[in-house]
Amino acid sequence: MENCPLDKAKLGFHTWSLLHTIAAYYPDEPTPQQRKDINDFFTLIGRLYPCETCARDFTKLLASRPPENDSQKSLSEWLCRIHNHINQKLVAKNYEQKYWQVSLKI
Amino acid sequence: MENCPLDKAKLGFHTWSLLHTIAAYYPDEPTPQQRKDINDFFTLIGRLYPCETCARDFTKLLASRPPENDSQKSLSEWLCRIHNHINQKLVAKNYEQKYWQVSLKI
Ligand SMILES: Cc1cc2nc3c(=O)[nH]c(=O)nc-3n(C[C@H](O)[C@H](O)[C@H](O)COP(=O)(O)OP(=O)(O)OC[C@H]3O[C@@H](n4cnc5c(N)ncnc54)[C@H](O)[C@@H]3O)c2cc1C
Numbered sequence: 001m002e003n004c005p006l007d008k009a010k011l012g013f014h015t016w017s018l019l020h021t022i023a024a025y026y027p028d029e030p031t032p033q034q035r036k037d038i039n040d041f042f043t044l045i046g047r048l049y050p051c052e053t054c055a056r057d058f059t060k061l062l063a064s065r066p067p068e069n070d071s072q073k074s075l076s077e078w079l080c081r082i083h084n085h086i087n088q089k090l091v092a093k094n095y096e097q098k099y100w101q102v103s104l105k106i
Numbered sequence: 107m108e109n110c111p112l113d114k115a116k117l118g119f120h121t122w123s124l125l126h127t128i129a130a131y132y133p134d135e136p137t138p139q140q141r142k143d144i145n146d147f148f149t150l151i152g153r154l155y156p157c158e159t160c161a162r163d164f165t166k167l168l169a170s171r172p173p174e175n176d177s178q179k180s181l182s183e184w185l186c187r188i189h190n191h192i193n194q195k196l197v198a199k200n201y202e203q204k205y206w207q208v209s210l211k212i
């Protein structure tokens with residue numbers, strides 16, 4: 001594949017696209033097997049996602065906020081909140097880096 | 107997410123990007139747990155991929171050609187062959203559609 005492996009930003013963008021689309025097609029009334037499958041899938045994303053620190057943080061996040069797998073709506077909303085949480089972590093990190101640069105007068 | 111759910115082509119493109127990157131970061135000497143994880147992950151793609159016919163065909167393909175999970179190299183090469191197999195199916199389908207259009211003089 002061209003440009004493979006992808007960089008962290010492109011990989012993230014592609015992965016969020018897949019995850020939000022999977023959530024959008026999750027059933028309104030999932031069976032026990034479908035609930036198990038979606039939980040296992042997110043657990044495996046936390047193990048296989050090819051950015052080590054991201055995967056580790058994501059696994060911790062899943063432990064404190066497991067998938068809300070009762071319906072399509074609850075799953076999609078949960079995923080938006082999870083995505084927002086990561087967005088906020090990244091913004092915070094950028095501020096920290098800026099502060100560090102300013103304080104060192106880089 | 108904007109443009110969510112994605113159409114079939116964009117969803118495919120994003121998913122292949124993730125899958126090939128996961129394969130590129132798969133270990134050279136995987137543990138039994140890592141082998142199980144990668145097999146489970148592809149099985150779940152075959153259940154959760156949000157295009158029903160694609161997912162069904164992919165599950166059949168996995169049954170006849172399971173992940174070659176001995177090493178990074180074997181997994182990446184296997185995935186390229188799987189991707190090629192699907193590319194060829196789609197080309198064949200396009201020809202069929204063209205033939206059908208020509209034969210109906212559309
Ligand atoms: C599981 C996972 C963990 C990650 N962990 C890290 C990490 O620890 N460190 C790191 O640097 N990067 C991490 N990333 C990557 C990071 O989340 C971004 O994908 C990357 O920074 C590129 O950002 P982007 O601006 O292209 O938008 P992305 O965050 O990739 O989002 C793609 C698109 O989704 C839409 N969107 C944004 N927020 C939401 C929301 N809350 N709900 C619905 N749609 C939304 C927007 O249209 C956006 O353009 C992770 C990605 C994933 C999938």
Ligand SMILES: Cc1cc2nc3c(=O)[nH]c(=O)nc-3n(C[C@H](O)[C@H](O)[C@H](O)COP(=O)(O)OP(=O)(O)OC[C@H]3O[C@@H](n4cnc5c(N)ncnc54)[C@H](O)[C@@H]3O)c2cc1C
Nearest residue numbers: 001002115118119121122159160163164186187189190192
């Ligand atoms: C699991 C799965 C099953 C699918 N099943 C179907 C289906 O049944 N019917 C359907 O219409 N669509 C299916 N799709 C979507 C289809 O495979 C394409 O993603 C879609 O048609 C868009 O094609 P594309 O031209 O953007 O390139 P894609 O096939 O999405 O490929 C993306 C990029 O990968 C690279 N690439 C191409 N071939 C290979 C290869 N063999 N090895 C490594 N890199 C390569 C190229 O750079 C290409 O631009 C499936 C997708 C996935 C992930």
